[in-house]
Amino acid sequence: MSDISTEKNNGNTQGGATHPDDAGYISQRIRNRISQAGARFYANDNIARFIEPGELDLLQQEVQEKMQAVLASLVIDTDSDHNTNETAKRVAKMYVREVFAGRYTEAPQVTEFPNIEKLNELMIVGPIQVRSACSHHLCPIMGKVWVGIMPNEHSNLIGLSKYARLIAWIMQRPQIQEEAVKHIADLLMKKMHPDGLAVVMDADHFCMQWRGVKDLDSRMINSVMRGSFLKDSDLRREFLSLIRAR
Numbered sequence: 001m002s003d004i005s006t007e008k009n010n011g012n013t014q015g016g017a018t019h020p021d022d023a024g025y026i027s028q029r030i031r032n033r034i035s036q037a038g039a040r041f042y043a044n045d046n047i048a049r050f051i052e053p054g055e056l057d058l059l060q061q062e063v064q065e066k067m068q069a070v071l072a073s074l075v076i077d078t079d080s081d082h083n084t085n086e087t088a089k090r091v092a093k094m095y096v097r098e099v100f101a102g103r104y105t106e107a108p109q110v111t112e113f114p115n116i117e118k119l120n121e122l123m124i125v126g127p128i129q130v131r132s133a134c135s136h137h138l139c140p141i142m143g144k145v146w147v148g149i150m151p152n153e154h155s156n157l158i159g160l161s162k163y164a165r166l167i168a169w170i171m172q173r174p175q176i177q178e179e180a181v182k183h184i185a186d187l188l189m190k191k192m193h194p195d196g197l198a199v200v201m202d203a204d205h206f207c208m209q210w211r212g213v214k215d216l217d218s219r220m221i222n223s224v225m226r227g228s229f230l231k232d233s234d235l236r237r238e239f240l241s242l243i244r245a246r
């Protein structure tokens with residue numbers, strides 16, 4: 001048993017692909033908690049509330065150990081090869097603390113301000129640079145997001161930097177672009193309660209450029225329109241023409 005394993009348990013394997021050897025690993029304990037709560041742990045779900053203080057370090061160590069096994073299976077001599085000597089450690093840190101951190105950490109703190117002046121004019125934020133990974137190949141997705149907000153007197157306003165922080169939190173998870181845009185829209189709707197919201201994402205998918213069809217030019221553009229952006233075609237047109245001009 002690994003030195004990073006925690007106390008033995010019965011290895012409840014419901015709700016996700018596990019291996020009997022996983023019993024005792026911290027990932028298994030976290031999966032058990034999620035399953036007991038009847039929650040989901042898809043690649044683009046946030047599971048921070050099921051992780052106790054200190055457990056992220058254990059999770060990172062577990063990923064490192066298992067990544068080391070992947071490198072061994074790829075027949076890479078990580079003992080002698082100075083370049084791959086610490087690759088498992090770096091990749092584990094990159095996944096848990098950086099590129100997939102939006103799964104394991106709570107949402108960034110956002111101060112919400114009341115709309116005292118009863119602003120009800122179109123606001124656009126962007127382009128916000130975004131980075132993610134597709135859940136199919138774990139290859140990078142790099143792109144830009146524009147957000148259009150139509151507030152009303154009941155809406156909250158948030159600081160400009162908070163759009164980028166909230167969106168980065170959503171993007172730091174393996175996912176498909178269609179769901180990423182929806183999750184961004186859901187989060188902003190919850191925080192701001194605007195009259196209308198528009199989110200457009202334009203991104204490169206490295207799973208199509210680096211490998212597979214190796215098509216360097218194709219990209220994906222998608223959008224989500226809510227509230228007044230759905231009902232009012234003039235507002236939608238104004239938003240789209242303003243972001244096109246940038």
Ligand SMILES: Nc1nc2c(ncn2[C@@H]2O[C@H](COP(=O)(O)OP(=O)(O)OP(=O)(O)O)[C@@H](O)[C@H]2O)c(=O)[nH]1
Nearest residue numbers: 134135136137175176177178205207208211212213
């Ligand atoms: N709809 C959607 N598809 C994506 C996204 N990111 C990657 N993909 C696609 O996911 C698909 C996975 O297809 P599969 O046929 O299961 O995998 P594969 O055999 O590796 O496919 P190829 O990429 O064609 O070699 C590929 O067509 C990818 O281009 C995304 O954000 N949205």
